[in-house]
Structure formats: C-alpha cells, structure tokens
Amino acid sequence: MAGLYFHIPYCHRACTYCDFHFSTSLRTKGPVLAAMQQELRMRITELEGAAPGSVYFGGGTPSLLSPEELGGLLHEARALANVRSDAEITVEANPDDITAERLAAWAELGITRVSLGIQSFREERLQWMNRSHNAAQSRRAIALVARAGLRSWTMDLIYGLPGMTLAEWDEQLSIALHHGVPHLSAYCLTVEPRTALHKQVADRRTLLPDDDEQARQFEHGIARLADAGLVQYEISNFGRHGHFAVHNTSYWTGAPYLGIGPSAHSFNGTRRRWNVANNARYVAGLAQGTPWWEEEVLTAAQRINERLLTGLRTMWGVELAGLGETFLRRNASAIAHYLALEELEQRDGRLLLTQKGRNFADRIASDLFMPPQ
Numbered sequence: 001m002a003g004l005y006f007h008i009p010y011c012h013r014a015c016t017y018c019d020f021h022f023s024t025s026l027r028t029k030g031p032v033l034a035a036m037q038q039e040l041r042m043r044i045t046e047l048e049g050a051a052p053g054s055v056y057f058g059g060g061t062p063s064l065l066s067p068e069e070l071g072g073l074l075h076e077a078r079a080l081a082n083v084r085s086d087a088e089i090t091v092e093a094n095p096d097d098i099t100a101e102r103l104a105a106w107a108e109l110g111i112t113r114v115s116l117g118i119q120s121f122r123e124e125r126l127q128w129m130n131r132s133h134n135a136a137q138s139r140r141a142i143a144l145v146a147r148a149g150l151r152s153w154t155m156d157l158i159y160g161l162p163g164m165t166l167a168e169w170d171e172q173l174s175i176a177l178h179h180g181v182p183h184l185s186a187y188c189l190t191v192e193p194r195t196a197l198h199k200q201v202a203d204r205r206t207l208l209p210d211d212d213e214q215a216r217q218f219e220h221g222i223a224r225l226a227d228a229g230l231v232q233y234e235i236s237n238f239g240r241h242g243h244f245a246v247h248n249t250s251y252w253t254g255a256p257y258l259g260i261g262p263s264a265h266s267f268n269g270t271r272r273r274w275n276v277a278n279n280a281r282y283v284a285g286l287a288q289g290t291p292w293w294e295e296e297v298l299t300a301a302q303r304i305n306e307r308l309l310t311g312l313r314t315m316w317g318v319e320l321a322g323l324g325e326t327f328l329r330r331n332a333s334a335i336a337h338y339l340a341l342e343e344l345e346q347r348d349g350r351l352l353l354t355q356k357g358r359n360f361a362d363r364i365a366s367d368l369f370m371p372p373q
Ligand code: SF4
Pocket: 010, 011, 012, 013, 014, 015, 018, 019, 020, 022, 059, 060, 061, 094, 117
C-alpha cells in the first residue's frame, strides 16, 4: 500500500537534540506551501496509480499550520491521487498547538490520527530540551485529543535522558498509560551531529546514561507497556491491536511512498530520492525547474540490506525467501550463530529478532549485510 508524506519544515523553537530539517522563521511559509502543491502535481504519477492508504504530515511541526493550510495540501492530494476512503491521515502536533477548535477543524478535514510530541511530563526536562510546550499543556492536549473521537492517537516519549533513573522513566510511562494512550513511540535520546546537545556532550556539560542504563530503561519500557496490552510491533513503537501506525509500517515493510516538501524522502521499490533540506533552494528549484532533489538507484544488495535494517526491527521480521539464495548461502553461519545465541529466531519462513536480540537490532542487521556490488 502506497503512502504519501508531507514535510512541514517549520517549528516554534529548535529542540536541543533535533537534527530534522526545520526553520523557526515562518517567512518562507507561503512560497514553500505553494511549491509543495506544485511538487505534488508534478510527481503524483510516481505513485503509478496506487491509491495511498496513508497520508502523513510530519516535520517540523505541522500543527503550526492553519487548518486551511493543511486542508489545502490534503485537498490537492485527494484531487490528484485516489486516496483511499479508509486511509490513515496523521498530523504530528505539538501540545501547545492543540485546542478543541483545531481538533474539530482537523476532524472536518478527515484527519484520523494525531501524533503528540510530548517527550516528557516533567517541566525541567521540557525546559532542558527547549520544547515550546510545558507539562500543563501536555496534559491538557492529551485530554482533548483522547476525547476528540479520532480513530487513533499516539505520543512520543524520550528515555535515556541525562541523569534519568528507572523510577523517572516508569513515572513517565505511568502517566501515559493513565491517559489510556492506544499507541506510544519511545525513543532513546541520541546525540546527533550539529545539534546543541552534541556540543553539550562534547564539552562534558551533559552526561548521558551509559549503555547498560539505557538498555535497562528500554527493557523496562517493553515490560511496562506489554503489561498494559501495548504490543511492541517495532523496536520503538508500541500499540494496541487496531492502532499500529499504517504509514510508518509501510516504511518498515518496504512499501512505496512519495515524499513532498523540503528534505522529504521518497521510495518506489528500487529508487530512493531525497529533496534538498533548504527551504529557499527548494522553492527556487521548483520555480526554475532545476533539480531540488538527489536520488540513487538501489543495487540488489542495498535493497536486501534495507529490508534487513527495517524489517528486523518489526515483529514480523523478514521473509527469508525474499532475501535470495546468495544471501542465505553467504550468511548461513552468521544466522546459525545468532540462532544459537537466541538473538534471532526462525519462524514460518521468516527471520525475527528475539526479545534479547532487540537490544542489538542494528548490529545484528549490519552483520548480515550484503557487500556493496
Ligand atoms: S518540534 Fe520536533 S522537529 Fe521541531 S525542533 Fe523540536 S524535535 Fe525537532
């Protein structure tokens, strides 16, 4: 099932740890949104007639757009592509943008799912992250979203914060579960280059928990959420049945998607394309017809490696037959090694990570990588 992604490259503030593409100045918003509509019109044929089963507004902070601006993009998508009537339509939102009126306007547009960037319920943490919202706004937003009658909703939380204890992480999960969250993404804080966090860590002004502590928090999250009936269907994603994210699952299962907007990525099964992560150059590229993207055609080995990297992170694993004879021959002893360690298991013709293996997902996947051709 195809997916359609819109990257909204604006945020209220720059969060300490964030390396996504965004601008805190809204000066270019009008031209960027117009260019996104133009890009959609020019590239819709890349979906080759496939009806999108999901539309995802990510960023950046899509919730800072007015409902009219969001609706303009969605209307164009529906006019150009045969967006399925049951499509999952998600908006990422910051808690400080959520009001009852805005949720009603989104429901009117056909938005089915809201993804709340909560990150932490503790005031001092939000300040350290330089988030634009406070803890009271989080709780208010959750209460409004939970009773808005959406098909689903989700929140992001971060663990592995400086000085975070298991007790603090447990408290965060308890608050989320108390609100009846049907889906939750739990991310370990990572230090990305060119972020304020990177500088703090390099200067030793910030010390992160060690790998063992992060692993303890990861495992505690899995256990806590499982007890509450949330299935870990991807390493960082937990949902009740019927609430798994359709759009993100299409990324992890290798389905095609079309990404519109600055820095957006697209994939059609063999070719990966990424737009320039610069708002002015994106607008100029569309205005002048000069390429605003780069692309690569994946080799057979790269396609296998991508399937491993994303597929092994899910509860469905990877279909062995789809990896090919050469892969199986080359990796027979490595697979046997991980089966013996009980970090991989083989079931119904698929290769899956065990609960133990989920701690080492990226290392196991890269050990099985095919060499470049
Ligand atoms: S709101 Fe999201 S995209 Fe924007 S700076 Fe913060 S983490 Fe990054």
